[in-house]
Amino acid sequence: MTLTNQNIEQLLSLCQEGNQHAQMEVYNRYNKAMYNTAVRILKDSFWAEDVMQESFLIAFTKINTLDDLKSFGAWLKRIVVNNSIAEYNKTQKLNEVPLEGIMYKVADNDGLSHESQNKKEVKCIIEAMKTLKPNYNTGLTLHLIEGYDYDEICQIMNISYGNCRTMISRAKESLRKKLKLTVNKN
The missing domain is CATH 1.10.1740.10 (RNA polymerase sigma factor, region 2, helix turn helix motif)
Structure with a gap:
């Protein structure tokens, strides 16, 4: 074998x-x-x-x-x-700034298909998450993308359960506001 x-x-x-x-x-x-x-x-x-x-x-x-x-x-x-x-x-x-955060391309979005529209929305959400405070971004990534529950996030980030729930709640609200601003601009 x-x-x-x-x-x-x-x-x-x-x-x-x-x-x-x-x-x-x-x-x-x-x-x-x-x-x-x-x-x-x-x-x-x-x-x-x-x-x-x-x-x-x-x-x-x-x-x-x-x-x-x-x-x-x-x-x-x-x-x-x-x-x-x-x-x-x-x-x-070290306060390093990644190059991807500085440079970007402007793409023509006319005539997008449904699939490319979904990709655009996902990219918009990910870009908005990158602008969140680092602990908000990390908490949301662990919770929403990686699927960790609050207890696991508490252990990983070395924070209390109450702080974890509050942080994720505030991170979601901050993300909602950023996405609203993005939608209103377009």
Whole structure:
């Protein structure tokens, strides 16, 4: 039986033994999802790639500490989210401004199809989220896009349950106001 045909628990058992081929197969199965998680938080593909790679290294190094191999995906995602937030916070402290935030293209939006209109609306929402305060953006990304509940967000962001609910509520209201302004401009 080849590694590509084995189930994830079998592969993870091989990973615990240090099998590099099994590690590569696990990486191939999870890398796209983990990259997408990191890029949503970091908003930069190069940083997301680095954080994802580092997260896999951490996971494979500490895989023997994982009690239940069935929870590997959630455990790996938590590592990626924590590393992404740490990298994002480090970057914010350096006051770096990403180039994408400064440069933009103006596109002709006449005659848009329904699908491209939906893409335009999603892009508008994502752009509006980028203008939110960093903790609002992170909280909304974790809650609405990544699907974490309040308890998980509290642990990730190291805040109380009440603060989490208030922050997400205020973030949603702030996003609504920004989207209203955008709609009124167009």
